[in-house]
Amino acid sequence: xxxxxxxxxxxxxxxxxxxxxxxxxxxxxxxxxxxxxxxxxxxxxxxxxxxxxxxxxxxxxxxxxxxxxxxxxxxxxxxxxxxxxxxxxxxxxxxxxxxxxxxxxxxxxxxxxxxxxxxxxxxxxxxxxxxxxxxxxxxxxxxxxxxxxxxxxxxxxxxxxxxxxxxxxxxxxxxxxxxxxxxxxxxxxxxxxxxxxxxxxxxxxxxxxxxxxxxxxxxxxxxxxxxxxxxxxxxxxxxxxxxxxxxxxxxxxxxxxxxxxxxxxxxxxxxxxxxxxxxxxxxxxxxxxxxxxxxxxxxxxxxxxxxxxxxxxxxxxxxxxxxxxxxxxxxxxxxxxxxxxxxxxxxxxxxxxxxxxxxxxxxxxxxxxxxxxxxxxxxxxxxxxxx
Numbered sequence: 001x002x003x004x005x006x007x008x009x010x011x012x013x014x015x016x017x018x019x020x021x022x023x024x025x026x027x028x029x030x031x032x033x034x035x036x037x038x039x040x041x042x043x044x045x046x047x048x049x050x051x052x053x054x055x056x057x058x059x060x061x062x063x064x065x066x067x068x069x070x071x072x073x074x075x076x077x078x079x080x081x082x083x084x085x086x087x088x089x090x091x092x093x094x095x096x097x098x099x100x101x102x103x104x105x106x107x108x109x110x111x112x113x114x115x116x117x118x119x120x121x122x123x124x125x126x127x128x129x130x131x132x133x134x135x136x137x138x139x140x141x142x143x144x145x146x147x148x149x150x151x152x153x154x155x156x157x158x159x160x161x162x163x164x165x166x167x168x169x170x171x172x173x174x175x176x177x178x179x180x181x182x183x184x185x186x187x188x189x190x191x192x193x194x195x196x197x198x199x200x201x202x203x204x205x206x207x208x209x210x211x212x213x214x215x216x217x218x219x220x221x222x223x224x225x226x227x228x229x230x231x232x233x234x235x236x237x238x239x240x241x242x243x244x245x246x247x248x249x250x251x252x253x254x255x256x257x258x259x260x261x262x263x264x265x266x267x268x269x270x271x272x273x274x275x276x277x278x279x280x281x282x283x284x285x286x287x288x289x290x291x292x293x294x295x296x297x298x299x300x301x302x303x304x305x306x307x308x309x310x311x312x313x314x315x316x317x318x319x320x321x322x323x324x325x326x327x328x329x330x331x332x333x334x335x336x337x338x339x340x341x342x343x344x345x346x347x348x349x350x351x352x353x354x355x356x357x358x359x360x361x362x363x364x365x366x367x368x369x370x371x372x373x374x375x376x377x378x379x380x381x382x383x384x385x386x387x
Contacts, residue, residue, distance in 0.1 A: 075132030130163035139187030174202035206309035278305035
């Protein structure tokens with residue numbers, strides 16, 4: 001029997017055509033498809049309709065099978081995606097894109113779970129997206145992380161061989177994360193360090209923002225390829241700007257106003273947390289834009305410095321809660337702070353110069369102005385005493 005398309009699945013669940021097109025528009029905007037370049041059609045350039053592009057994909061494509069593996073991790077990324085608050089995205093992925101295997105979330109366990117995975121690997125070979133959470137372990141041929149009697153290296157290579165694309169979600173899978181911190185006894189590394197013959201994309205974070213993971217999956221479903229990435233294989237649409245770029249505390253940073261401790265008046269006023277160890281200026285992630293819990297907040301907004309968890313070696317980089325000296329403040333803030341100070345000094349100096357100029361000008365004017373009889377002290381005879 002022919003497998004149903006995603007659109008048919010959604011219609012069966014009661015989604016109207018109008019709501020379907022709204023969903024397609026939401027997905028297109030979320031993925032940044034409105035910025036797609038024009039395409040040539042009938043001899044002229046035409047700007048594609050992003051919502052219709054998404055609708056066409058969901059109407060013609062069947063559910064995308066997903067196999068989700070976990071290695072050295074805390075399951076934080078699975079916890080995050082299971083609590084994602086964006087139903088138009090997460091429910092589509094979790095309920096309509098067929099996560100065929102996820103050892104933490106699936107009901108089966110033991111040999112039944114392993115049998116289900118083997119069946120999926122064979123049935124959907126060359127079609128499924130492989131999502132990896134947690135870092136692979138290289139030391140001692142991978143014996144420090146085994147599942148079902150197999151080393152994580154064997155499991156990863158077996159699953160990667162039949163994958164259409166691979167998504168490494170979380171800092172552990174992307175760059176090794178906390179398991180790779182010194183002295184790294186298990187030889188933890190990122191998935192892309194091992195798999196070189198398949199397209200791999202990194203969704204770093206601790207945990208990864210769930211909508212970013214589902215967004216990468218949807219991008220592959222709709223366009224048949226992973227999104228454009230930066231030099232660290234992170235999708236540019238989500239990692240194209242630093243946390244600092246869109247930070248709500250940015251105006252204080254530009255004004256040179258920094259909290260000196262977590263309980264001082266500056267912290268209460270929402271001052272910049274850079275001197276308390278915030279790594280927002282050097283960390284690329286979509287935290288200020290997407291936030292967490294239905295867009296409620298994110299660490300910096302809630303009063304906690306950015307730890308740089310979407311960057312490589314973020315744990316070994318250290319500096320958590322360590323105050324930064326003024327010399328370490330990036331040039332933009334230094335320039336702003338110095339400019340403010342210089343402006344005040346220059347203003348005071350200019351005021352003094354202007355004042356002196358005015359005095360000199362007034363004195364010169366008095367010495368050159370023509371005198372009047374009333375003002376003259378030499379033309380009139382001295383007063384005579386009466387008597």
